[in-house]
Amino acid sequence: MTGPSSGAGAVTRRPSRLPSPLFVLRKLGSALLMLAFVVVVNFFLFRVLPGDPAKAFAPRGRNADPEALRELRERLGLNDHWTVAFGKYVESVLSGDLGVSFSQHAEVTDVIMERLWPTVLLSGTALVIAAVLGVWLGARAGWRQGSRFDKLSSNAAVTFYSMPEWLLGLVLLVFLNRYGIFPTRGMNDPRSTLPAWLDVLWHMVLPVTVLAVVYVAEYSLIMRSSILDERRADYLTTARAKGLRDDLVMRRHAMPNALLPSMTLFFLSMGFVVAGAITVETVFSWPGLGRLTYDALRGPDIPLLQGLFLVFSAGVIIMNLVADLLMPVLDPRVRAS
């Protein structure tokens, strides 16, 4: 599964550290293809909505006034043949027009842009913390496989890994709420006397903790199994034979090699990061895209849900593309394969 790790003896044919233009083009093309398919799914899924799709897109659903419905039907292209309608849809998506959200009374694009940064801030912080902690914990556990540290951390990791993120958030809230130490809702407090950035930071403590704990669980398990793959490699015996301290053998030799296959898996787990963001933002009323999804479900606000699905998918596809392009630069084994 870690693929290229078996190609240790492979000869690197290309001396350049940069991936070839052909490789970049291929990856870029496949990312664009995936994105295109998201757009197709978005169009057709919501077109097969039962009954009159226009009613699902209208603010007051079945009681919408006929004039507005007619206009909406025109806008959605429901009077046209689906090929024409699809063309129109693609055109508007490409020009950044994702329709109008009736629950937010605004353009979907504007609503999403406004809520994007809180999500990036929250998930990004949690991810960075989780990656650093997860790599460190996983490496230590794998290096001393079977030690008490390994047993304890692996057990904890499997337990948290078995827990939906929001459940951990709910448990924390139900125990901590009465003490009122950390804020439990939202991103800032207008009554706060703290400087604005500190107030936001203060509000981030609980949701970031929850997300980081669950992500650490996943990342440490990945890193642990990656270190286990490396542990018996010959170059480590060589390093030890040179008289290097065990600690240095791990940090300087085993970890860099184990880190690279882990990184691929980190990027591949972006889908779970999105799931975590949606549910944890919901629990903590964090004003990002996740909470927006939950609110959009109440309607359901179909145009907004469509837009959110597109943005979440695009985010994950871009992260995967970055990983695909970055790996050969960082890891010569990928370049060789």
Added chain:
Amino acid sequence: MSAPAAASRRRSSPWRAFLRDREGMSGLIVLTLFGLVAIFASLLADPAGLEVTKADGPLAAAPSWDYPLGTDHAGRSVLTMVIHGSQVTLLVGLAATVISMLLGTLIGIASGHFSGLFGGALNRFTEWFLVIPYLPLAIVLATVFPPDVPKLIAVIIVIGVTSWSGTARLVRAQTMAIEARPYLERARALGGGHWHQMSRHVLPNVMPLVLANTTLTVSIAIIAETTLSFLGLGDPLRVSWGRVLDEAYALGAIDRGAWWWVLGPGVAVVLVVRAFNMCGRALERILDPRLEGRS
């Protein structure tokens, strides 16, 4: 003769290895317990206790002798809800896994077996499902699902359709490894058709892998079920662990500090998911000798 004997020996040894595996066995014991609870739910707790109108307990009360896991906002016993909720949660988890495994095995074998345009297209399709975040996709699918389909079935299908890609990728890799072996060349040379090759030669060889993967998929499906219920996309007429947690969140467990309301169903979810994970890890260890020497 000797061939069936050898086969049965091969078949019985993983089972014995599983019996010796402490992690796997503890997982299995937990799962058996929860399975029994789900089957005999009505004997263990009166289903009348699920109805808000018939509840007679104290409102949102902490655990006591009469209500070992406390009560909710309407005075229903949380224990009764956890016992009956196990039915829906386990049913949805298992049924969705069956769909997911069928799709994953079918698409995985086909995309590994057929080269050219068809296999390539299937592989692209699998990759798309691997990359697209499952929760937004599940939310979208659940929203547009025809309303005349019972919600329970809808949730099962949505989870099944969003969770097969990992299995398909695994099965595809295994299929390609098997197809490179000489006995498939022999089958092809003897004129075996695609269906014959796939069903008689590839399928039996990927089955162990699929089975080990099944237990891991169940745990993913159960997490998905509770998550969708928590977001209000589950069956509103049936009690499941996810719905109890959704109600606890929406109806003020946090403001009341009613930890028992969250802890009962929450611990049940974690126990079951973890037990499935433990069984899955044990099976992987037994069926994949490369992993030998790992805990």
